[in-house]
Amino acid sequence: MDAIQALSQIEEQREFEFTNKDFNYIQEFMLRETGISLSERKNSMVYGRLARRLRRMGLDNFRDYFDCVERDLDERVAFINALTTNKTQFFREKHHFDFLANTLVMKWKQQKKRRIRIWSAGCSTGEEPYTIASTLAACGVLTPNYDCKILATDLDTQVLEVARNGTYGIDAMKAIPDKMLRHGFIRGKGKKQELLKVKPLLQQAITFKQLNLMGSWPHKGPLDAIFCRNVMIYFEKDVQQKLIQRYWEKLGSGGILFIGHSESIGQMGSQFENLGQTMFRKP
Numbered sequence: 001m002d003a004i005q006a007l008s009q010i011e012e013q014r015e016f017e018f019t020n021k022d023f024n025y026i027q028e029f030m031l032r033e034t035g036i037s038l039s040e041r042k043n044s045m046v047y048g049r050l051a052r053r054l055r056r057m058g059l060d061n062f063r064d065y066f067d068c069v070e071r072d073l074d075e076r077v078a079f080i081n082a083l084t085t086n087k088t089q090f091f092r093e094k095h096h097f098d099f100l101a102n103t104l105v106m107k108w109k110q111q112k113k114r115r116i117r118i119w120s121a122g123c124s125t126g127e128e129p130y131t132i133a134s135t136l137a138a139c140g141v142l143t144p145n146y147d148c149k150i151l152a153t154d155l156d157t158q159v160l161e162v163a164r165n166g167t168y169g170i171d172a173m174k175a176i177p178d179k180m181l182r183h184g185f186i187r188g189k190g191k192k193q194e195l196l197k198v199k200p201l202l203q204q205a206i207t208f209k210q211l212n213l214m215g216s217w218p219h220k221g222p223l224d225a226i227f228c229r230n231v232m233i234y235f236e237k238d239v240q241q242k243l244i245q246r247y248w249e250k251l252g253s254g255g256i257l258f259i260g261h262s263e264s265i266g267q268m269g270s271q272f273e274n275l276g277q278t279m280f281r282k283p
């Protein structure tokens with residue numbers, strides 16, 4: 001069977017008609033509203049995720065669904081939530097947190113720096129900001145001697161609920177080094193023994209907030225570190241460049257931008273000092 005036959009077979013099996021025009025509408029909407037670029041390869045994934053919404057709403061075609069998205073703010077949010085990709089884990093790209101502990105925090109301590117501001121931009125279900133907070137806790141920075149705040153934001157309101165809750169499956173433990181586990185997490189007991197709960201110490205250091213990176217940003221004062229990892233990969237090159245320019249403006253002198261392992265900062269590279277391993281310092 002060739003690729004075209006295979007595609008038409010998939011289309012025949014589809015419960016709802018899903019035309020190129022429908023897909024183009026979604027592509028344009030997502031690009032305009034969120035910066036997310038959906039290539040043709042994502043066609044089946046998009047169909048699958050939105051078909052669930054149509055079923056739940058008792059609709060039988062995409063045109064009616066798009067009308068709802070245009071009219072109803074809640075459905076707009078659900079539509080965007082359905083199309084974000086939220087894969088994450090604790091201590092993902094661990095070298096970033098080794099650098100945070102062994103280089104950045106050490107430097108802050110030497111400088112007697114007390115005010116620390118970190119942004120996890122595109123925090124998904126919270127593993128990234130909790131990883132940052134547990135690293136800081138293990139370094140002794142989450143104490144009353146420091147004014148340390150982590151802002152964790154995402155576009156997707158559903159993942160933020162999980163993040164705020166701070167409860168994960170016990171399997172998540174495997175990725176967390178013992179020292180950070182002791183400082184930041186409690187294993188459930190009895191009926192909850194399959195759960196891992198984040199300690200209040202970490203939760204208190206983090207503010208979770210819904211924020212579209214394409215819109216305006218709330219920060220006051222310069223940031224010491226921005227983690228925007230595995231987020232820009234979903235954006236077009238020009239959107240990425242504008243975003244990195246804005247990160248540069250938000251960082252204080254010596255501030256670090258952490259990006260994902262398959263991302264790059266393109267032309268903005270000339271303005272940062274490249275520290276290697278997808279870490280960039282604002283001079």
Ligand SMILES: C[S@@+](CC[C@H](N)C(=O)[O-])C[C@H]1O[C@@H](n2cnc3c(N)ncnc32)[C@H](O)[C@@H]1O
Nearest residue numbers: 034084086087088122124155156212213229230
């Ligand atoms: C793959 S996750 C990355 C999570 C985490 N940073 C990590 O590296 O493990 C990407 C996240 O970016 C968020 N995102 C995508 N577009 C966004 C936008 N325009 N504004 C804010 N967040 C966005 C998605 O909702 C998703 O949760």
